[in-house]
Amino acid sequence: xxxxxxxxxxxxxxxxxxxxxxxxxxxxxxxxxxxxxxxxxxxxxxxxxxxxxxxxxxxxxxxxxxxxxxxxxxxxxxxxxxxxxxxxxxxxxxxxxxxxxxxxxxxxxxxxxxxxxxxxxxxxxxxxxxxxxxxxxxxxxxxxxxxxxxxxxxxxxxxxxxxxxxxxxxxxxxxxxxxxxxxxxxxxxxxxxxxxxxxxxxxxxxxxxxxxxxxxxxxxxxxxxxxxxxxxxxxxxxxxxxxxxxxxxxxxxxxxxxxxxxxxxx
DNA sequence: ATGGTAGTAAAACTA
Numbered sequence: 001x002x003x004x005x006x007x008x009x010x011x012x013x014x015x016x017x018x019x020x021x022x023x024x025x026x027x028x029x030x031x032x033x034x035x036x037x038x039x040x041x042x043x044x045x046x047x048x049x050x051x052x053x054x055x056x057x058x059x060x061x062x063x064x065x066x067x068x069x070x071x072x073x074x075x076x077x078x079x080x081x082x083x084x085x086x087x088x089x090x091x092x093x094x095x096x097x098x099x100x101x102x103x104x105x106x107x108x109x110x111x112x113x114x115x116x117x118x119x120x121x122x123x124x125x126x127x128x129x130x131x132x133x134x135x136x137x138x139x140x141x142x143x144x145x146x147x148x149x150x151x152x153x154x155x156x157x158x159x160x161x162x163x164x165x166x167x168x169x170x171x172x173x174x175x176x177x178x179x180x181x182x183x184x185x186x187x188x189x190x191x192x193x194x195x196x197x198x199x200x201x202x203x204x205x206x207x208x209x210x211x212x213x214x215x216x217x218x219x220x221x222x223x224x225x226x227x228x229x230x231x232x233x234x235x236x237x238x239x240x241x242x243x244x245x246x247x248x249x250x251x252x253x254x255x256x257x258x259x260x261x262x263x264x265x266x
Numbered sequence: 267a268t269g270g271t272a273g274t275a276a277a278a279c280t281a
Contacts, residue, residue, distance in 0.1 A: 015281080016273045040281085042274060067274045068281095116281060156281095211281085213270035256272075256281080 007107055007238075007264040009035045010245075011152040011227055013209070013257035017041040017072065020255055021049055023248050024074075025056060027259060031245075034077060035104050037111035039154045041070030048072070061102060069097035071111050071153075075104050086138055095131070107235065108143065112153035114184075117174035125174050128156070132183035136190055145191025148235040154209075154257065155228050157184040159194065162204050163225035175226055193236035195229045195262045196244070208244055209257045218249060229262045238264040 010033050014020040017038060028036065041048070041064045053060045053074055063084040064070030073079060080103040085094035100111040112135065117128035143149055158176050161167035170176035188194065200206060207223025214222045229242060242262040249258050 019273060040273090067279075118280085211270085212272055213281095215270075253272095 005266060007035075007105060008033045008261070009037070009107075009109070009150055009152065009229065009264075010259050010261040011037045011039070011111070011154075011229060012259045013039045013113070013154045013227060013255060015040050015042070015255045015257065017043055017070070018047075018049055019253060021052060023251055023254065025052060026251065027245075027248055028056065028058070028074070031259075031261065032076075033261070034075060035107075035109055035150075036074040037100070037109065037152050038072040038074065039070075039098075039111070039113035040068075041072050042067055043070055061100065063096045063100065065097045069113060071097060071100040071113055073100050073102055073104075073109065073111055077104050079104055086134060088134070088138055088141065090137070091134060099135075106148065108147065108149045110149065110151045110153075112151065112155065114154065114156045116156045117180065120172055120174055120177050120179075122174075125177075125180075128174065129179055129183045132187050136187045139187065139190050145232050146234060147232065149192075149232045150229060150235065150262075151187075151192055151231075152227075152229040152260075154226060155184055156226050157181055158224050158226055159184060159188075159228075162202070163207075165205075165207075165222050165224075175224060188230060191232050192230035193233060193239075195231055195236060195239050195242035196225070196260065198236060198239060199242050206244055208260050210249075212256045218246070227257055227260050229260055231262070231264075235264065238266050240265045 062072035085096035208227035
């Protein structure tokens, strides 16, 4: 159990948690996080590999479905007030397998796997834009920008031209299109600070996702920064670092995403 | 040129 004045959080799109257990457990051994948020667990709750986490001393909450989506939160501390989905009484689909919320060490954690959108002329893209708007409304109605909140996960948005390779060719991509960036930024502007950019304001080629289908994508720098950790301003003032950890990419059978971590102090 | 690989879970579908 760490000092109550520090908080260490990370986010990881596992792309199938059962195929990534060796990576997650090894990373947790090396990184004594207070909270790890996972997306794309791709497993229904009955088959979730809970025991390896509890045996290693972690609490875990999860909500998944067969083959797609799925979120989990792992912590050595008590995971208070877990809620899956928006629980806002607004949408027909509550998206419980894309949104996990809880409180850990007095910090409200929001873990999201934002819909990718498929294509800008696909109805799923409009659902993506609406998803961000619904999330913003959730923050407006159930949260305060003055309290310590961390919003993290796979946002499926590269916020600026610095955050994707060949941005000039990505204007019609669902993860870079102007409307997707605006929808994401609208939520950010409610009251969040992008912690990676707080510490690396102008660094190019800092990516969290490399498509499996592109040969030697990491070596060639063909990536996207679409996984993010954001904090409300009072909490962001306590942040001391935020970094992309590419080491797990060298381990066997890595995910197409990697770990993004942030540390708070004081 | 519109591919490519990976996970899930059992043939496509999603990313």
